[in-house]
Amino acid sequence: MRYVKPESYEAASALLAAEDGIARILTGGTDVLVMLKAEMVEPDLMVDLKHLPGMHDIAAEDGGFRIGAAVSSAELGEHAALKAMWPGVVEGAELIGSTQVQNRATIVGNLCTASPAADSVPGLVTANAVARLHGPHGTRDVPVVEIPVSPGKTMLAKGEFITSIYLPARPVGASDAYLRFIPRTEMDIAVSSAAVSLELDAGGTITAARVAIGAVAPTVRLVADAGAAIVGTKLDDDAIAALIAATEAACSPITDKRGTIEFRTKTAGVLAKRAAHIAYSRAGGKT
Amino acid sequence: MALDDQAKRTFKVVGTRVGRPDGIDKVTGKAAYGADITAPGMLHGRILRSPHAHARIKSIDVSEAAKLAGVKAVVTGADLAIPDDEGFADIAINCLARDKVFYDGHAVAAVAATSKSIAKQAIRLIKVDYEILPHVTDVDAAMKPDAPAVQEGRALENVPAGMSQNVTTRCAFGHGDVDAGFAKADKIIERSFKTAATHQGYIEPQACLATLGSDGRGEVWCCTQGQYMVRANCAAVLGIEESQLRVISSEIGGGFGGKTSTFIEPVALALSRKSGKPVKMVMTRDEVLRATGPTISASMDIKIGMTNDGRITAARGELRYSGGAYPNETIEMGAQAAFAAYDLEAVETVGWNVMTNRPKEIPYRAPGAPTSIYAVESVVDELCQELGLDPLDVRLLNAARKGTLSAYGPTFNEIGLVATLEAAKAHPHYTAPLGPNQGRGLSCGFWFNFGGNTCVSLNINDDGTVGVVEGNPDIGGSRASISMMAAEELGVPYEKVRTVIADTSALGFNDITDGSRVTFAVGLATIEAARAAIREMCRRAAKIWGIDEDAVLWEDGAAVPAGPNAGTHPPMTLAEIAAVAGNTGGPIAGHHEVNADGAGVSFGVHLVDTEVDPETGATKILRYTVFQDAGKAVHPDYVEGQMQGGAVQGIGWALNEEYIYGEDGRLQNAGFLDYRIPVASDLPEIETVILEIPNPGHPYGVRGVGETPIVPPLAAISNAVSRAAGVRMCELPMSPPRLLKAMTG
Numbered sequence A: 001m002r003y004v005k006p007e008s009y010e011a012a013s014a015l016l017a018a019e020d021g022i023a024r025i026l027t028g029g030t031d032v033l034v035m036l037k038a039e040m041v042e043p044d045l046m047v048d049l050k051h052l053p054g055m056h057d058i059a060a061e062d063g064g065f066r067i068g069a070a071v072s073s074a075e076l077g078e079h080a081a082l083k084a085m086w087p088g089v090v091e092g093a094e095l096i097g098s099t100q101v102q103n104r105a106t107i108v109g110n111l112c113t114a115s116p117a118a119d120s121v122p123g124l125v126t127a128n129a130v131a132r133l134h135g136p137h138g139t140r141d142v143p144v145v146e147i148p149v150s151p152g153k154t155m156l157a158k159g160e161f162i163t164s165i166y167l168p169a170r171p172v173g174a175s176d177a178y179l180r181f182i183p184r185t186e187m188d189i190a191v192s193s194a195a196v197s198l199e200l201d202a203g204g205t206i207t208a209a210r211v212a213i214g215a216v217a218p219t220v221r222l223v224a225d226a227g228a229a230i231v232g233t234k235l236d237d238d239a240i241a242a243l244i245a246a247t248e249a250a251c252s253p254i255t256d257k258r259g260t261i262e263f264r265t266k267t268a269g270v271l272a273k274r275a276a277h278i279a280y281s282r283a284g285g286k287t
Numbered sequence B: 001m002a003l004d005d006q007a008k009r010t011f012k013v014v015g016t017r018v019g020r021p022d023g024i025d026k027v028t029g030k031a032a033y034g035a036d037i038t039a040p041g042m043l044h045g046r047i048l049r050s051p052h053a054h055a056r057i058k059s060i061d062v063s064e065a066a067k068l069a070g071v072k073a074v075v076t077g078a079d080l081a082i083p084d085d086e087g088f089a090d091i092a093i094n095c096l097a098r099d100k101v102f103y104d105g106h107a108v109a110a111v112a113a114t115s116k117s118i119a120k121q122a123i124r125l126i127k128v129d130y131e132i133l134p135h136v137t138d139v140d141a142a143m144k145p146d147a148p149a150v151q152e153g154r155a156l157e158n159v160p161a162g163m164s165q166n167v168t169t170r171c172a173f174g175h176g177d178v179d180a181g182f183a184k185a186d187k188i189i190e191r192s193f194k195t196a197a198t199h200q201g202y203i204e205p206q207a208c209l210a211t212l213g214s215d216g217r218g219e220v221w222c223c224t225q226g227q228y229m230v231r232a233n234c235a236a237v238l239g240i241e242e243s244q245l246r247v248i249s250s251e252i253g254g255g256f257g258g259k260t261s262t263f264i265e266p267v268a269l270a271l272s273r274k275s276g277k278p279v280k281m282v283m284t285r286d287e288v289l290r291a292t293g294p295t296i297s298a299s300m301d302i303k304i305g306m307t308n309d310g311r312i313t314a315a316r317g318e319l320r321y322s323g324g325a326y327p328n329e330t331i332e333m334g335a336q337a338a339f340a341a342y343d344l345e346a347v348e349t350v351g352w353n354v355m356t357n358r359p360k361e362i363p364y365r366a367p368g369a370p371t372s373i374y375a376v377e378s379v380v381d382e383l384c385q386e387l388g389l390d391p392l393d394v395r396l397l398n399a400a401r402k403g404t405l406s407a408y409g410p411t412f413n414e415i416g417l418v419a420t421l422e423a424a425k426a427h428p429h430y431t432a433p434l435g436p437n438q439g440r441g442l443s444c445g446f447w448f449n450f451g452g453n454t455c456v457s458l459n460i461n462d463d464g465t466v467g468v469v470e471g472n473p474d475i476g477g478s479r480a481s482i483s484m485m486a487a488e489e490l491g492v493p494y495e496k497v498r499t500v501i502a503d504t505s506a507l508g509f510n511d512i513t514d515g516s517r518v519t520f521a522v523g524l525a526t527i528e529a530a531r532a533a534i535r536e537m538c539r540r541a542a543k544i545w546g547i548d549e550d551a552v553l554w555e556d557g558a559a560v561p562a563g564p565n566a567g568t569h570p571p572m573t574l575a576e577i578a579a580v581a582g583n584t585g586g587p588i589a590g591h592h593e594v595n596a597d598g599a600g601v602s603f604g605v606h607l608v609d610t611e612v613d614p615e616t617g618a619t620k621i622l623r624y625t626v627f628q629d630a631g632k633a634v635h636p637d638y639v640e641g642q643m644q645g646g647a648v649q650g651i652g653w654a655l656n657e658e659y660i661y662g663e664d665g666r667l668q669n670a671g672f673l674d675y676r677i678p679v680a681s682d683l684p685e686i687e688t689v690i691l692e693i694p695n696p697g698h699p700y701g702v703r704g705v706g707e708t709p710i711v712p713p714l715a716a717i718s719n720a721v722s723r724a725a726g727v728r729m730c731e732l733p734m735s736p737p738r739l740l741k742a743m744t745g
């Protein structure tokens, strides 16, 4: 295996594009090194991007934030303004592993591993986050929801990598939340998960809502019906029932050692309900 | 050796919380574990394992692997001896399969190479031609007469004809007229239970460094609970004499019973014999889970009858255990332990061992007892619920005590069950209020404890310090406890004593560190060795003073004349006697060899509060208290550690830990992500209450404490969860999907 620290974005994409064998990118390394050790993958090329300009920055941009690809979960958690605006996104990132893992793990690595159970992805999806890609043909912006295409696979072209994630601005009276179900209390993998992001009017009625679910389909799913179910409501019982029904209907999980189809579906609905209540109260809504 | 008459003896060192002798080495990383040793010219060994649950090995072609540059040796089952003894033969074919593989992960061949990556490449070049056979991993399925036979011709004579070939053992215990007892009952509950196999989950994987030269002499450094056991197994499996093999035990990163057998040491020796080089082997976590020994898996039926006021009238249990792909005796202990906490007029327990395509069971703290007692204590709890009785009162009413004819035969001597139950009843935990979706559960636990073969040497050093040499790897703090007992008996400060663990050539035979035996048996031998040294020191003082040997006594670490007739000599301390030992007859030492009896059974009671999430099936452990009779707690920190550790392991076993096999007979969760031992944030502080009901079989009253604590958690938690969830759970683990299904139907 060759380990390379390229000097520039251009050099990085040239290296990746030229590699005939298996290439991996190193940011936090908390997925890629584990896979190496478990002999699940034997890369021919490892490209380290952590040192490139902007990779470690969290920068204000158009009322939102641009997060460099090498920013760790722990750094996200320490950024007060970001956390105030997108608490659900940050709590997803801060659920990854343990304190030690969070000191290395990045949301970009989480996204590019393309696990349906990735903890930071549902929050990014409900936040309408956009990834900036750099490749041999230049730069392009792609919504986070489109990046994973199936377990372990992304839509990134050969030679492409992510340089940053953009979280848009949001009005007052808006917030988000993320919850996952794991059999333990940490160091585990989501059996099901849900993120909810919503905006309220001055009277506390929901004017916009996005719901995403994880670990219940081959990729994280944005559930438009579930969001629609709570728009125009204050999360009354009927709205919650409709939210749960729409969430459950969007699940197409598998039965495996971690949970059954029924269990995953049922808990996804429960988590969507609980996350909606948390986001609602964070946004200033009173029930 | 009986409990000292000085029952009211006031201890000076025993019972205090002195610093642990291995602490600094362990926290600074200096302690040498199994994988921490290297040797010049050392090779790296690696094992090829079966991907199939059950298959015939038609051929193994190692020629390509052997040709790879850097590969120095390749071995298969043909390179090991076939010992006459069935037990050793099973170990041999478990180390490297012969004509069949019995389970996913069964070792098939091994290589030694100059680097780890060459070894990895080499095992991929080994071609094994398998004929895949039908497999069976479930104990009930394996018992059906038409089940695929894991092995043939292994049943003992006591197994009735016509059963599945997989049934290897039947055992039965009990007394009284069970049918008449049930006729007297006001309420009878009969339930069936299932428990999954679990792993000891020690953090340190098995590792060794082995050499075996052309002169037939060998050495093994390894992480084990018994260096003499490793020596015996390796000698048998390699066909060499024990005197030719020296086995050194490393520091040990957890064992819990799991390191009482050998998996890699004979293979490393065989590779070394072939290559002429030292060979190091370190198992991966995947290998540890697939191919070392988890517990039995079990299926059980329990029937208990009770009167309206809570007296048990009769009890019956039928237990089916699978100890994996080999005959196994754990069922005997499970069947004997099942009803041990009760004073019963009529009781019958029947046990079966059944072979399945799973790895060979290896003990895990109190092997066999947690599962059978889980089933019994669940039915007792349900009877209490149905009859509206207090579960502690019912246990007190039926508790085994001194003079009780136990369900497995012997009559109990001094035991601590009633005192332990009373302590639980008096504790504020028992009456603390519970909230919604919360439940409280309790369970008794029992373990036999063991004594066994033990040698100790105790050396009086010329500077007045003391060295104790013992032969049992320290898995729970025994070096501290042994030093404390030596210091107590000699009358010197704890800091003056250092205990080391001998290799197999430095001390006579010792049984493995198991059966909660070390603090009891090695402690007892240490006290006797100290007494032998004291006798010698008194003799030396008598010589110096020119008086009779019997006219000298040992008091507070010094020889003193026994009364005015012996003259008025000032006391001679241990250090003073040691300093002149060369002039009075030479070095001073004491030693003791014994097959220790009288270990003294141990009882515990666990009390736990749980909260169940009715929408997800998640269980939270809110509060946990352990009550246990330690006889005499030599080092209370270590005793509490054993009690807390057992509770924590039991929490894992009850809630999430399980061996999950797929339809293909392969283990689905060979890693700590999906084999879920508890993490720190899952646990409340585990409170402990130590009781001290002296064991008459030990000079200080010590009982083993290492195993009893894993016995009660399964039922205590299941009872708490069943009460919180409003549904009786009869299967472990109570993982969230299983519990949610039980709650929502």
Ligand SMILES: Cc1cc2nc3c(=O)[nH]c(=O)nc-3n(C[C@H](O)[C@H](O)[C@H](O)COP(=O)(O)OP(=O)(O)OC[C@H]3O[C@@H](n4cnc5c(N)ncnc54)[C@H](O)[C@@H]3O)c2cc1C
Pocket (backbone or CB within 6 Å): A023, A024, A025, A026, A027, A028, A029, A030, A031, A032, A033, A034, A049, A069, A095, A096, A097, A098, A101, A104, A105, A106, A107, A108, A109, A110, A111, A112, A113, A117, A118, A119, A120, A160, A161, A162, A163, A187, A188, A189, A190
């Ligand atoms: C003990 C432990 C616990 C864990 N717990 C959790 C958990 O609770 N929840 C969870 O979701 N995950 C968990 N993980 C997995 C992992 O920590 C996360 O997925 C993490 O976010 C990965 O980020 P990273 O920066 O370490 O990625 P890396 O390992 O550096 O990379 C991961 C993948 O992304 C690719 N990649 C990295 N950077 C880029 C880039 N800039 N552009 C394109 N591709 C890129 C790499 O090629 C690689 O395939 C855990 C891991 C461990 C070891």
